[in-house]
Amino acid sequence: MTRPKRESHSRTIGDQTLHPESLMMGYGYRPELSEGSIKPPLFLTSTFVFETAEEGKAFFELAYGLRKGDPGEEMGLIYSRLNNPNLEILEDRLTIWDGAEAAAVFESGMAAISTT
Structure with a gap:
């Protein structure tokens, strides 16, 4: 279950x-996935739909470390306390700003501390 590379991850026109300052405006966000909203809506709390129960199970197992992911496999959207579109967009934009390969944001300081 590998998510396809998103068109919203283009660094060129x-x-x-594009400079990081320009990329901060829209990198990592696709309006057609959010009812055409120009800017990302805030996902304060939500659960997400899975194509199958097996897909949901696989995402939860990956999220809770019950299995190792396949190469290139990413955890899909599960529950907003674990991950949500806003956090994914922020992580994508932080990689641009910092010139990093990846970024991780957390819901709380305790979550960050207990992950390290």
Whole structure:
């Protein structure tokens, strides 16, 4: 269950490479997935739909460390306390801003401390 690379992850327009300041405006967000909203809506709390029960089970197992993911496999959206579209967009944008390969944000300081 590998999520496809999103069009919202383009760092160029034509042959021009965009600066981080420009990428912060829309990187990691696709309006068509959020009712056409120009800016990302806030997902304060939500559960998410799975295509199958097996897909949901696989996402939860990956999220809670009950199994190792396949190469390139990412945890899908499960429950907003674990991950949500806003956190994914923020992580994507932080990688651009910091020039990093990946970023991790947490719901609380305790979550960050207990993860390290």
